[in-house]
Amino acid sequence: MRYLSTRGASPLISFADMLLAGLAPDGGLYLPESWPQFSATEIAAFKGKPYPDVAEAVMGRLIGDSFSPAELHADIAAAYSSFTDPRIAPLRQIGPDLYLMELFHGPTLAFKDVAMQILGRLFARALKRQGGRATVLAATSGDTGSAAIAALGGLENIEVFVLHPKGRVSEVQRRQMTTAPYANVHNIAVEGTFDDAQAIVKALFAETDFARAVSLTAVNSINFARIAAQAVYYFTAAAELGPFEGKGGPVFVVPTGNFGDVFAGEAAMRMGLPVDKLWVATNSNDIMARALNEGVYAAGKAQPTLSPSMDIQVASNFERALFEASGRDANWTREQMATFGAEGSLVLSPPILAALRTRYAAARADDTETLAAIARVERETGQLIDPHTGVAVAAAFNLKLRKKVPVVVLSTAHPAKFPAAVNQATGRIPEVPPRLKAALEGDENCSVMAAEKGLVRGLIEAILPRS
Numbered sequence: 001m002r003y004l005s006t007r008g009a010s011p012l013i014s015f016a017d018m019l020l021a022g023l024a025p026d027g028g029l030y031l032p033e034s035w036p037q038f039s040a041t042e043i044a045a046f047k048g049k050p051y052p053d054v055a056e057a058v059m060g061r062l063i064g065d066s067f068s069p070a071e072l073h074a075d076i077a078a079a080y081s082s083f084t085d086p087r088i089a090p091l092r093q094i095g096p097d098l099y100l101m102e103l104f105h106g107p108t109l110a111f112k113d114v115a116m117q118i119l120g121r122l123f124a125r126a127l128k129r130q131g132g133r134a135t136v137l138a139a140t141s142g143d144t145g146s147a148a149i150a151a152l153g154g155l156e157n158i159e160v161f162v163l164h165p166k167g168r169v170s171e172v173q174r175r176q177m178t179t180a181p182y183a184n185v186h187n188i189a190v191e192g193t194f195d196d197a198q199a200i201v202k203a204l205f206a207e208t209d210f211a212r213a214v215s216l217t218a219v220n221s222i223n224f225a226r227i228a229a230q231a232v233y234y235f236t237a238a239a240e241l242g243p244f245e246g247k248g249g250p251v252f253v254v255p256t257g258n259f260g261d262v263f264a265g266e267a268a269m270r271m272g273l274p275v276d277k278l279w280v281a282t283n284s285n286d287i288m289a290r291a292l293n294e295g296v297y298a299a300g301k302a303q304p305t306l307s308p309s310m311d312i313q314v315a316s317n318f319e320r321a322l323f324e325a326s327g328r329d330a331n332w333t334r335e336q337m338a339t340f341g342a343e344g345s346l347v348l349s350p351p352i353l354a355a356l357r358t359r360y361a362a363a364r365a366d367d368t369e370t371l372a373a374i375a376r377v378e379r380e381t382g383q384l385i386d387p388h389t390g391v392a393v394a395a396a397f398n399l400k401l402r403k404k405v406p407v408v409v410l411s412t413a414h415p416a417k418f419p420a421a422v423n424q425a426t427g428r429i430p431e432v433p434p435r436l437k438a439a440l441e442g443d444e445n446c447s448v449m450a451a452e453k454g455l456v457r458g459l460i461e462a463i464l465p466r467s
């Protein structure tokens with residue numbers, strides 16, 4: 001299996017090289033040269049299988065011969081041994097035909113662990129084989145940072161720099177990052193929004209001399225290894241709820257920021273999984289809802305909400321969906337992204353919009369609707385949900401389905417990560433799991449700086465050991 005860039009001007013590379021690179025040198029995002037296919041029989045056989053077995057089957061085909069089956073087996077087993085629920089992505093019914101898929105049983109209590117725990121191990125393995133060092137640079141809206149730190153903290157030959165928007169992540173999220181006891185982890189609070197932090201990261205990747213000199217790499221959702229690991233739980237959920245016999249599969253409702261998690265659903269569909277629809281649920285930072293409903297992909301100004309991990313105006317992974325919707329036209333994709341870069345908006349042509357709408361639909365929920373959804377779930381089931389899950393549940397409550405199919409809401413964070421919002425909605429404070437308590441009590445370590453890429457570059461250069 002080889003990987004190509006959505007912008008068509010990068011050489012095809014292996015999964016391992018793609019994993020180490022993150023972003024393609026032409027600025028595009030990597031995708032498999034062709035999608036491996038799973039038959040209905042293979043998918044049906046996933047029912048009842050342990051989650052790590054399905055992960056090996058799905059990821060194995062995307063990885064090709066970059067890692068041996070034994071290596072993949074070992075890394076997946078180790079990755080998921082740190083989860084507190086052995087089912088990894090259990091379904092919990094909260095209404096007739098309505099399910100939560102709980103993705104927050106990993107070390108940092110958000111869904112990012114599901115992929116990052118595997119990515120970290122494969123990354124270390126590939127780096128060791130290749131030799132040399134890597135500098136991981138990530139912008140986080142809250143949960144990617146702590147998941148990356150949990151996965152990469154303490155590893156040899158890897159230096160990790162995590163930028164978060166100062167004051168725009170929850171206190172729990174910040175402490176999970178800044179109390180990490182690893183010498184190779186460097187937190188930077190940027191005075192700006194998540195989009196400002198992400199723009200700095202992108203700009204430093206574009207400084208190719210610098211990027212090459214420090215072996216810069218990305219482990220956020222632009223790294224396809226994350227998408228590969230996240231596609232797995234779409235398979236396990238559909239297999240568990242199926243077979244669907246002609247009904248087309250479940251609806252998934254996905255709380256969306258950077259469009260990585262929901263694109264993992266498209267990846268699963270393109271590998272043969274029957275899915276009725278992927279619902280993109282956004283908070284009031286609704287660029288993706290506007291793009292899919294009105295046909296204009298235009299960045300607004302990011303506003304803080306109760307679901308900070310989705311306070312994103314530029315949904316990087318949308319480039320992958322556009323590339324696929326165009327029939328994999330790399331020249332067209334490159335032009336579209338150039339237009340978006342220059343003008344901050346993009347008009348989607350009717351055929352592209354129609355292609356996107358065959359799999360995606362979108363809804364937004366503001367903070368008031370999110371709080372109401374959290375309260376309703378608590379009232380009807382006694383279950384507490386976090387505000388990101390709340391955004392998606394609000395969308396699910398409003399769905400008018402043409403067919404009676406199961407609706408699966410991706411529950412992306414543990415409620416204890418966002419106690420203030422949960423308390424505001426329900427009057428209850430979620431119980432803090434033991435693994436979170438430690439993070440809340442340690443000393444914090446973080447640099448604060450203005451949102452200027454030169455300052456971030458200077459810090460990286462000051463910290464890296466001279467070679």
Ligand SMILES: *Cc1c(COP(=O)(O)O)cnc(C)c1O
Binds near residue numbers: 111262
């Ligand atoms: C990152 C995150 C999201 C958004 O996922 P994307 O892949 O960026 O769309 C949703 N909920 C939580 C809790 C997150 O951490």
